[in-house]
Amino acid sequence: MAIRAEWIAVDWGTSNLRAFAMRGETVLAExxxxxxxxxxxxxxxxxxxxxxxxxxxxxxxTDVVACGMVGARQGWAEAPYSAVPSAPLAGNAVLVGGTDARVRVFIVPGLKQEKPADVMRGEETQVAGFLAKNPNWDGVICLPGTHTKWVHVSADEVVSFRTFMTGEMFALLSKASVLQHSVGEGWDEAAFEDGLSTTLSRPESIGAELFGIRANDLLNATPAAAGRARLSGLLLGAELAAARPYWLGQNIAVIGDAKLSEIYAKALKTQGGFVSVANCQEMTIAGLAAARNLLG
Structure with missing residues (x-):
């Protein structure tokens, strides 16, 4: 039996395009x-x-509601950023011109922060989805990934946010630096926890600690799995130390890839954080449904 969508939700990022055939808030196909x-x-x-x-x-x-890098300046059609503080879906979705006559395509705008300068595109939809499913929730939402976002939410508005390039730094250091010779596959929980605690307490030491991964490999034949885990722990510890004003004493929700979210959640819990984890795909779809409800 052929699937006929009432509307279509689209998560269009830098690397992938994901589409969901929808009836109301129910996914029929993807x-x-x-x-x-x-x-x-x-x-x-x-x-x-x-x-x-x-x-x-x-x-x-059929209406198509899209979020993500499809709305960037170099994307299909630019959806200008809305300035915070604001609701996560404060800006008007942009109607793309010149599309196939069978669809109307709308792109959700991102958010910007003037000082300190910061931007997000795509994550605002996940924040909107989380708030739609958790009314009257106040706290901090962490969205881990290549560029991790820490988002302060109060009274259904994004008050402020900060971006950390932790995921990209991990990729660059593990693949394009001297550490590529000492970082491999696998995992060592003790090495991760040691790296995490080191930079959580002394984030200024990260430069020296990073080279220590290579030195320990050369001098002590440290396994590549331990090198990988320690690199992850050092970078995450430095991020959590810098983001402490956001998460300390707050309700925290983590929205991202399941494995990465669990790493963040576990690290935050060791610091006494009150943490819940939400499914990123579910939050994206809920946010796109909320954006659809705002269309004229």
Missing amino acids: ATSDHGMSRLEKPEFGPALMALIGDWLGEGV
């Missing part, structure tokens, strides 16, 4: 491709989307 923003020129966005969702379209016009 599809994924590697046609992320970084792989497409502007004329290619429409065909990439239609190749993924075409079978879900019936008679009439």
